[in-house]
Amino acid sequence: MARTYTLATFRTRCKRRADQDNDSFIADAEWNTLISEVYGDLFQVVVDTGARYFETESTITATGATSYNEPSDILHMISIDYVSGTKRRMLDELMIQERQAILGRTGEAFFWEFVDDQIYLHPNPASGTYKARYIPQPPDLSAYADGDSIDVACPAGERFLIWGVAAIGLDPCASREIAEQ
Numbered sequence: 435m436a437r438t439y440t441l442a443t444f445r446t447r448c449k450r451r452a453d454q455d456n457d458s459f460i461a462d463a464e465w466n467t468l469i470s471e472v473y474g475d476l477f478q479v480v481v482d483t484g485a486r487y488f489e490t491e492s493t494i495t496a497t498g499a500t501s502y503n504e505p506s507d508i509l510h511m512i513s514i515d516y517v518s519g520t521k522r523r524m525l526d527e528l529m530i531q532e533r534q535a536i537l538g539r540t541g542e543a544f545f546w547e548f549v550d551d552q553i554y555l556h557p558n559p560a561s562g563t564y565k566a567r568y569i570p571q572p573p574d575l576s577a578y579a580d581g582d583s584i585d586v587a588c589p590a591g592e593r594f595l596i597w598g599v600a601a602i603g604l605d606p607c608a609s610r611e612i613a614e615q
Contacts, residue, residue, distance in 0.1 A: 437588055442580035444469055444595065451600035460603055463576070470575035472598035473584065476591050477572035481510065487587055491567045496543070496559040501552035510569040514546040514553070517563045525564075528556055 439447075445465045449455040460468075480487050489512060492505040504511075515522040528536065528545040536545060539557035543564065547554045553566060575584060586592045
């Protein structure tokens, strides 16, 4: 079950934790930016555990093209599945050593590779539907409205975000020090 609160709720809680709830030294827009930065760290911690909490997918419609654009918000590719009706078959990731043996072939894809910003399906399918499962980039919360929800995954994520932002709010130099690490 998701643990979500609005941006306004988090901002208020961060300000209170830093004992700055009635102080305008840091503008709300800057608090939102700090929340976004620390949330990015929290997001990465969850992803680094191997948890698939933030996983999503996008559709690739095969057209015979050599390659397809990566999803615009991708952080990490997980897998690619061939979809036929309600059935799915996971493709194997093609290792660089195997590439030469499969290049130039056409037909239903059994392998995939992700190079730079392109997804390659091998053999090269003329048609078909494929689903790319991936971890997206963390969202930029500084662009969120006050009523938009933020998912921190669990109580520890909630504390991580509030204390992390409060610590930076108490010491504006801390954000520079954290960035240098």
